[in-house]
Amino acid sequence: xxxxxxHPSWVICKSGTSVKIECRSLDFQATTMFxxxxxxxxxxMLMATSNEGSKATYEQGVEKDKFLINHxxxxxxxxxxxxAHPEDSSFYICSARESIGIRGSPLHFGNGTRLTVT
Amino acid sequence: xxxxxxxxxxxPVFEEAPVELRCNYSSSVSVYLFWYVQYxxxxxxxxxxxxxxxxxxxxxxxxxxxxxxxxxxxxLRKPSVHISDTAEYFCAVSGDAGNMxxxxxxxxxxxxx
Numbered sequence: 569x570x571x572x573x574x575h576p577s578w579v580i581c582k583s584g585t586s587v588k589i590e591c592r593s594l595d596f597q598a599t600t601m602f603x604x605x606x607x608x609x610x611x612x613m614l615m616a617t618s619n620e621g622s623k624a625t626y627e628q629g630v631e632k633d634k635f636l637i638n639h640x641x642x643x644x645x646x647x648x649x650x651x652a653h654p655e656d657s658s659f660y661i662c663s664a665r666e667s668i669g670i671r672g673s674p675l676h677f678g679n680g681t682r683l684t685v686t
Numbered sequence: 687x688x689x690x691x692x693x694x695x696x697x698p699v700f701e702e703a704p705v706e707l708r709c710n711y712s713s714s715v716s717v718y719l720f721w722y723v724q725y726x727x728x729x730x731x732x733x734x735x736x737x738x739x740x741x742x743x744x745x746x747x748x749x750x751x752x753x754x755x756x757x758x759x760x761x762l763r764k765p766s767v768h769i770s771d772t773a774e775y776f777c778a779v780s781g782d783a784g785n786m787x788x789x790x791x792x793x794x795x796x797x798x799x
Contacts, residue, residue, distance in 0.1 A: 574729065602786070611776065611791045612730075661729050663787075674720060675787055677729035 570596050572664050574678025581652055581685055589647045589681045591662030597642040598664035602675065603635075606659040615660075618645040652685045659683075688713040688781050690790035698796045701769055707762040707793045709751075709777030717781045719760040721751055724774040724792075733775075736760060747771070772797045 571594040581587050591601055599620045604612040616637050617625040624637035634656075636648040645664075649656055659682050663675040693708045711717060718737050722730040734745025741753040751762045760777060777790040 572729075577727075609794075611789045614786065617786070659727075663730075674732050674735050675730075677722075677731070679729040680727065682727060 570664075570676045572662065572676045572678040574662055574681055576681060577679060578682045579684070581683070583653055583685055584651055586648055586650045587652055587683060589649075589660055589662070589683075591645045591647070591664070591678050593643045593664045593676075596664075598645075599642060601639060601645040601662055601664045603637065603645075603647050604661045604663065606661060606680075608659075612661060615647075620645075649683065652683070654685045657683055657685045688717065688779050688788045690777050690779050690788055692775075692777055692790035692793045694793050695791065696794045696796065698798060699767055700798050702766045704765050705763065705767050705771075705795065707775050707777075707795065709760045709762065709790055711758050711760065711777070711779045713758075713779060713781045715781045717779045719751075719753060720778045720780070720787065721745065721749070721760075721762050722776045722778060723747075724776065726773075730776065733762070767795070767797045769797050769799060771795060 573592045573594050575590045601618040603615045605615050606612050614627050615630045618637045618639040620639045626632045639645040659680050661680040663677045665675050689712050691710045699705045720735045721733040723733050724730050733749050734743045736743045736753045744750045749764050753760050775793050778787045780787050
């Protein structure tokens with residue numbers, strides 16, 4: 569089955585530093601990937617849609633300068649949390665759809681990255 | 687616009703008992719419906735999906751769900767749960783070819799011995 573690999577799974581960083589999270593589709597190509605954020609005991613909130621070869625589309629309220637997204641290839645999207653602060657601590661999850669253009673094709677999710685900013 | 691409501695934030699149940707996790711949605715267009723499971727500190731795993739056809743959908747781990755268009759529901763059921771089914775369950779809806787998913791708030795299933 570389709571596999572999405574997310575790295576790192578857990579990261580602790582100091583306030584003011586930047587953290588990069590990678591999302592890879594291992595056995596399929598994904599022209600579009602999605603980045604979600606999940607607070608404890610809450611649902612997933614879509615942050616942005618990452619498009620290969622073009623700019624990401626951010627949801628309302630998400631700071632594009634703080635959450636930099638790069639989708640450089642058909643199998644890799646990265647999310648960089650710049651100048652991280654404790655309020656950025658959260659669980660970040662990426663996902664990709666195996667077959668773009670086929671309506672209803674399910675998303676495959678990475679295992680998430682738990683970011684803790686001290 | 688679409689929305690998904692999971693009426694129960696937590697569902698405690700004893701092992702080997704049946705369970706139903708409720709999901710209602712609203713959408714102005716035809717929808718595709720999904721149930722995902724999330725174990726602690728992990729991503730989401732697809733349990734089952736409804737795209738079209740038979741309204742009763744069977745998924746992995748013995749779960750099934752029934753699409754009811756008139757009641758705009760897609761409840762998840764399992765006739766006999768195991769301790770290992772303890773997890774967070776998310777209902778989601780997609781209504782267009784833009785591939786976006788809208789998630790419900792999640793239901794924590796707690797299976798007790």
